[in-house]
Amino acid sequence: MSYVVHYCKNKKCNNAWLDKDLTHVKTFPPTWKYCEDCCKELGLDFNKQKPGDDVSEEEKMRREKLKH
Numbered sequence: 631m632s633y634v635v636h637y638c639k640n641k642k643c644n645n646a647w648l649d650k651d652l653t654h655v656k657t658f659p660p661t662w663k664y665c666e667d668c669c670k671e672l673g674l675d676f677n678k679q680k681p682g683d684d685v686s687e688e689e690k691m692r693r694e695k696l697k698h
């Protein structure tokens with residue numbers, strides 16, 4: 631399991647932290663997760679966030695194509 635710097639999904643929050651690289655990101659730091667502070671504020675479970683929760687249909691189709 632590799633690790634990568636994540637940026638908080640909350641655009642107003644500038645938190646960044648080292649976390650598991652679940653999406654095998656190559657260039658941009660992933661921004662699909664809220665930091666622990668924002669999770670607390672939003673009532674989310676930090677550890678239950680999954681990549682793809684906020685992925686648009688367009689992005690899903692693009693990823694689907696890459697698999698083939």
Ligand SMILES: [Zn+2]
Pocket residue numbers: 638639640643644645664665666667668669
């Ligand atoms: Zn945050």
